[in-house]
Amino acid sequence: EVQLLQSGGNLVQPGGSLRLSCVASEFTFSDYAMTWVRQAPGKGLEWVSTISASGHRTYHADSVKGRFTISRDNSKDTLYLQMMSLRAEDTAVYYCAPHMYDFWGQGTLVSVSS
Amino acid sequence: QAGLTQPPSVSKDLRQTATLTCTGNSNNVGYQGAAWLQQHQGHPPKLVFHRNNYRPSGISERFSASRSENTASLTITGLQPEDEADYYCSAWDSSLNAWVFGGGTKLTVL
Numbered sequence: 251e252v253q254l255l256q257s258g259g260n261l262v263q264p265g266g267s268l269r270l271s272c273v274a275s276e277f278t279f280s281d282y283a284m285t286w287v288r289q290a291p292g293k294g295l296e297w298v299s300t301i302s303a304s305g306h307r308t309y310h311a312d313s314v315k316g317r318f319t320i321s322r323d324n325s326k327d328t329l330y331l332q333m334m335s336l337r338a339e340d341t342a343v344y345y346c347a348p349h350m351y352d353f354w355g356q357g358t359l360v361s362v363s364s
Numbered sequence: 365q366a367g368l369t370q371p372p373s374v375s376k377d378l379r380q381t382a383t384l385t386c387t388g389n390s391n392n393v394g395y396q397g398a399a400w401l402q403q404h405q406g407h408p409p410k411l412v413f414h415r416n417n418y419r420p421s422g423i424s425e426r427f428s429a430s431r432s433e434n435t436a437s438l439t440i441t442g443l444q445p446e447d448e449a450d451y452y453c454s455a456w457d458s459s460l461n462a463w464v465f466g467g468g469t470k471l472t473v474l
Binding site for chain 2: 285287294295296297300309311345347350351352353354355356357
């Protein structure tokens with residue numbers, strides 16, 4: 251069964267850092283561009299970042315540009331989101347998914363609060 | 365990034381037909397169409413119609429999608445209780461190099 255297993259969410263203070271991981275199984279991870287999407291409590295979905303299948307091209311939403319970095323390790327079938335200078339408004343459940351949203355990880359909660 | 369426009373809520377009776385709309389512009393919906401996602405409370409989203417205009421395996425044939433210029437539509441026929449959920453559209457914006465989402469439509473099945 252195709253699966254995306256996420257980890258790394260936590261409670262962090264404003265200004266802090268966190269790295270999210272998304273491990274893929276039962277599909278050829280290196281063939282897929284991948285995306286992070288987040289959902290603040292009670293709110294809609296918001297695109298965060300996308301990375302090409304090779305990892306050579308990355309795209310970030312204006313709200314996270316310069317603070318978040320998407321990356322991948324195709325040898326480990328793993329997608330990452332490095333988050334720095336975290337703000338209260340980054341509090342959300344973060345999901346990973348292939349570029350075309352075919353299937354989704356279970357989500358991981360990031361809470362930014364003092 | 366500017367978002368796509370969806371009505372906040374739609375209510376329909378059991379076994380009726382619901383049509384959800386999603387309006388963007390020529391750089392996103394009008395460019396390569398929109399994907400449709402269903403989300404039940406407390407669960408991750410699920411793709412119910414692919415941007416490339418096909419229904420993923422396992423999705424009921426009651427779900428169909430169409431596009432007219434810059435507006436995408438998702439039609440659900442024979443509404444069932446399990447169809448009650450939030451529905452989001454999303455499209456790649458070629459001018460922003462970003463995915464844009466609609467605000468979501470809460471579908472209530474009466």
